[in-house]
Amino acid sequence: MKKKSLPKTGKSDKIRREKDPIPWRYCILTLVCGVFLVGGFFLAARAHFSSIDFGIKNSGLKKQIDDLESEKRRLLLLKEIALSPAELKKAAKKLGLTEITASSFETVRSDDAKPDASPNAKNADDKPKPAVAEKNANDRPAEKNGKDGSSKDKPRAAQKDDRTAPPVKIAKK
């Protein structure tokens, strides 16, 4: 049996192995990639959290808008309530004002201004007249007068009124 000799494993001076240099380029590349990766994660996380933060703020603002709209509507309602005739009446009473109805006015009426279908007009002067009445009483004769509106038929009381211009309506106390 032929003995097979194995090659020597000892170091040979003739064979020089090249020592691998440190792969700086790869390390730097890896590092840069790592930094990019981590930076990306970091930015993503920051964007995520700031988006949540903005979302929270946005919701808060939306709620604020809703609240302000509600408040505006509530104030509109209060305004309507305050402007309602019944409330105005109450407020006026608080201020000491008294309610004036048509019958609360006395009218200075001329003798000539008689109602067209009023046989009882003479007695009518004793009664208080609505505000509209005196306007008509004085206006009508003027309308029927001459073109210039200054007829001699103008009621005496009205003529007097023109000069002295006293208040035609007298509030009944």
Added chain:
Amino acid sequence: MQTAFTRFMLIVAFLVLWIGGIGVRLVHLQINQHDALRDKALSQRRDTTREKQLRGTIYDRSNRALAMSVKAKSLYADPGEIDDVETTAKAVAKSLKLKPADVLKSLKDARDAGKRFVWLARKLDEDAVRKLNESLENKDLKKSDLPKTAGLHWKEEQKRSYPYNSLAAQVVGFSNADDVGSAGIEQSQEENLRGAIIKGWQDRDRLGRVYDESDEDAEREPPKDVVLTLNYSIQYKLEQALEQGVKNAAAKSGMAIVMVPQTGEILAMANYPTFDPNKYGESAPENFTNRAIHDIYSPGSVFKLITYGAALNEGIINPNGQVDCTQGYIEVAGHRFNDPHATKWMSYDEALAVSSNVAAIKTGLATGRENFYQYAQRFGIGQPTGVELPAEAGGIFRSPKTWNGDSLASMSIGYEISVSALQMASAYATIANDGIRVQPHIIKEIRNADGKIFSTTEAPKTQVVTSDTARSLKKMLRQVVLTGTGKRAQLNGYTSAGKTGTAWKYDAKLKKINENKYVSSFIGMAPLENPSVVIAVVLDEPGVGARDGGQVSAPIFRDIAEQILPELNVAPDGSLRQENLTADDIPSELDPRSAAKNEKARTEKDADKTAKTETSDKKSADSEKTKDLKTPKKDPKTAPANDKKGTTKKTAQLIIDLPRNKSSGEGTGENT
């Protein structure tokens, strides 16, 4: 070497299996369990919301809000989240001024039943919410929402408010606790007014703060606003005048309408007694009824307008033609119709002015059944007017085939017919508008949420009678006010025209007409030449003094017209009205014999009641009142205070004695 390789392969296999396992698990989670896990994740951070948009607003024609909704908050509890139920119940009860025992019971019951939702308070206003949040604040609790108490939460709701309280209550109506319209415009316009339900979601962080939300899913269109033809100021004045009139006449109820004849717009529609829609739960349900469109009654003499209108348009009569009323009665099919007021030859002008029944019946008979029926229908009798309000009555107007021998005669004077106040107002508006009938309407326009007009009401028009006929009728109606039964409707500064009506009521209890109960009305227009308004006033069962339309309803017409015409910038065209009118100056529509009989019976009845209940001082006041009833001389508005007191008491008794019933329109055609 072999061992190393084997080891290496084992490690690789292990890693492959490990990574493969993870991969399989990931695939399983991401694909097979995707939906379930997604839902689970969402449920942890996401709340679904269902918010109802605010209900649309109802405006009057000048954009004053008659009904509007505001946000309100309701407090509810989740008993499962509450650790100390008793303490929480006490705190809540103290803040809401409730009984602690009641709150505790509701919380405990809900907890035992496993419920997770219990209402504690609903629709609180801002102040109450703020106070409650302050009083329930637990500073140690980490909770993003208010109130800072475990298990208590707010829910956004809406509250319907009616800023003008009872103004136009029956027209506007009200919506119930669930924001569903239950009467009036609120009910009829439910589809337009109802707030859309917006479905949405909110993502919350671990502290419960909302960081993302969306509300894109709307179930339906946003609500619309409804603009009415009403004018709040005229409505207020109408209601005030009607209330005063009803009180003065000690009537059971009253209704009034103001219409613009040219457009068919209803400027005001009032009922008395009324109610406050903000507190509808505290009011009697019968007050919710809009009597002006819902209640029907025999119109009586106001219907003569249609009788004369038909005859004039057919050329059967002319206003100056003479009619024989000398007998003072007329018999038709064995039925005698009395007419004590007109016992001579007179013109149709005069006949309408004094409300002669004989003349009206003769006119009706001359017109003929078919003609009469056709004209009444064209005036809108027997069918709903089509106004945009719920539960409008069409009235009762039978076909000629079912009429009796005396039906035409009865109908000619406004019996055997039932109408609503709006139907009659519309008929008079037709005459005021030169014979053109414009369908009454109360909605001016409907607006979108952004304020743009969605739709505008265009009322159909129909020529009912010729303009000549209408003008003749207006002149005849003018005579009623100048010399006839409607003298109290004369206006200061304006010309007016109209007709009084006094009809006996059908008593369902007695199953016949009750001669003690009247429906007194006046329907008129002003100014005469180009009427700006038609005003209808109807009083149900006036209980004091002269109770006919000319005495109790015409003054209300006058009050209203004198107030609103200047407000509508209508130039005065008339003169001063007659003052110092007494009941004797005004032809009464009531048969003096029957009226005296009724008054005597009423007086005796009152005296008996008074003797039992009143003191001797009040007795003397009642005797004065009785004297007034027999010979009514004074305008109820100017009647002395002691008269009013006495009559108010009497009316209260009447209301108690006689339950409310509607006139069914089956009057016998008896003369009033």
